[in-house]
Amino acid sequence: MPMGHTAIPQDTAGALTATEHRLANGLRLVLSEDHLTPVAAVCLWYDVGSRHEVQGRTGLAHLFEHLMFQGSAQVKGNGHFELIQGAGGSLNGTTSFERTNYFETMPAHQLELALWLEADRMGTLLSALDEESMENQRDVVKNERRQRYDNVPYGTAFEKLTAMVFPAGHPYHHTPIGSMADLDAASLEDAREFFRTYYAPNNAVLAVVGDIDPEQVLAWAEKYFGSIPAHDGKRPPRDGTLPLIIGAELRELVREDVPARALMAAYRLPHDGTREGDAADLALTVLGGGESSRLHNRLVRRDRTAVSAGFGLLRLAGAPSMGWLDVKTSGDAEIADIEAALDEELARFAEQGPTPEEMERAQAQLEREWLDRLATVGGRADELCKFAVLFGDPTLAFTAVRRVLEVTPEEVRAVAVAQLRPDNRAVLVYEPTGPSEQADQGDQTDTTESTDSDTEGADK
Structure with missing residues (x-):
């Protein structure tokens, strides 16, 4: 059964409580009961964002956010969306400088489905990752860059300012969208190595909040996530330390x-x-x-x-x-x-x-x-x-x-x-x-x- 348990006290935000648990493979699980409505939310944060990328391979964290919706061993193609939405839930994922997250909100009686789906892609995405899905999502991300950034008024402002505030070589110098050249250069093996390194249970936190039975959720977490092996090859992010003053306009x-x-x-x-x-x-x-x-x-x-x-x-x-x-x-x-x-x-x-x-x-x-x-x-x-x-x-x-x-x-x-x-x-x-x-x-x-x-x- 899960290893470790810490109670999180109530606070000034109201009568909110949570408990934290850790599986033997390192996955941290945070549970918070809320029985006001019959819904439950699943949120999974991976400790990987654009700051973990290296020069010449920017955009991999964001590309992987898309690849995670391309199927896994037991869920083909667009099945993740189809199953969640078919069960009355909603879902998405986002990428930032500092993390990548995936989340679903479900009718409470469909919670097990969301946990199974997240575990299946954490544990088996590599079996479904091939050149076809890689090319498909590479094109999607490049088109997203054109539509949201390159071809809209003032679209590059944030990227330009970020590059000025954080100097060349700094882990925050580039934004999560990545560059067209680096997206083109990323290989299937680059993607596989990225997944093996960062998409491991000991590099993730899973929060489940809502109309839940904590003991049941713990049992499901152990059942679906417990057998996924940890990975110890992650390198720490590069140091982002900078003076708080640029020194000149x-x-x-x-x-x-x-x-x-x-x-x-x-x-x-x-x-x-x-x-x-x-x-x-x-x-x-x-x-x-x-x-x-x-x-x-x-x-x-x-x-x-x-x-x-x-x-x-x-x-x-x-x-x-x-x-x-x-x-x-x-x-x-x-x-x-x-x-x-x-x-x-x-x-x-x-x-x-x-x-x-x-x-x-x-x-x-x-x-x-x-x-x-x-x-x-x-x-x-x-x-x-x-x-x-x-x-x-x-x-x-x-x-x-x-x-x-x-x-x-x-x-x-x-x-x-x-x-x-x-x-x-x-x-x-x-x-x-x-x-x-x-x-x-x-x-x-x-x-x-x-x-x-x-x-x-x-x-x-």
Whole structure:
């Protein structure tokens, strides 16, 4: 039977509890009962993302996210989708810098099916992985890149800024979508070795949340996952350590066929999982989180130089997080005027910090977002996996709200003073061109991907 058992206590997020177990092969299992509705969520996180890739083979983690839906020993072709959806469930998978996840939400009486399917592809995908499925999904991923990144306005902004914030050779320098050249270069043996290395039970966390009988789920986990062998060949990810200050402003002018001028910027900010990281999230929420934010009020409402102005945080655990600024201009507004207003607002914020009303509103906004995620069985399963994989302790999912509410206004101001400054940002300025002029700009029009981050997941 499963080895090891740890109780996870209730917390300020409400009467939420969970238990953690470990199978003999290393698979970590986190269970959380919730009998409000007759549904159950299965979430499986593999500790592999684009940061684990090597130069020349970028995009393998994301490619594998797709290959995992191409059949396994007992499930042919599109059978994973057909069986889950036929049983009334929903499913998908996503890839980020730091992990790959797969998830299903099922009627509770169909939970065993989801567990069997996840175990079958973890244990037997290699038996179904061939050149045909490899080529099929390679083409799907390349087409996804064209549709979502290369052929949409401002599509490459996130990729460009990431490459500027994280220097060449850094594990976060490239984004999970990968490059066309590397996708073309990946061989079937590359894919097989990638799977053998990372898709092992001792490199995964399985969370099951909802209307469940924990003892029954433990028995099913042992039955379906227990015989899958562990793999000890995984190399640790490359070190993502960087100074929290870039040291000089980095700039790039992009001339493309876009609807309007745009100013985008990225700042290095504290790591996820730290009190400073929560303070950074609150700072960016005050500055650019919605229509009540300072930058929206200044640039959109008062100056009318922008049609949108937002500031968000891409939380990262293995490298500095990234603050993402996105401003689309209004009419013939000049980028220089917008930058001057931006710097003025950031300087004022660094000097004065948030007002009590701004602090209360930002904390309420982040609290609501956290509680919304924990309120659904799928969201809670995902958070339990996240904190288990990235921080070693699923308990932290239940204390995240409390930590945000404990941050002080002075801590928020301190992050702005330390990080939200011109020598700690990469800047992209978009200047529109006509179609004919764009054709003459061939090498200047490399285009990419928008942040979401969780970033770079793809619907099947």
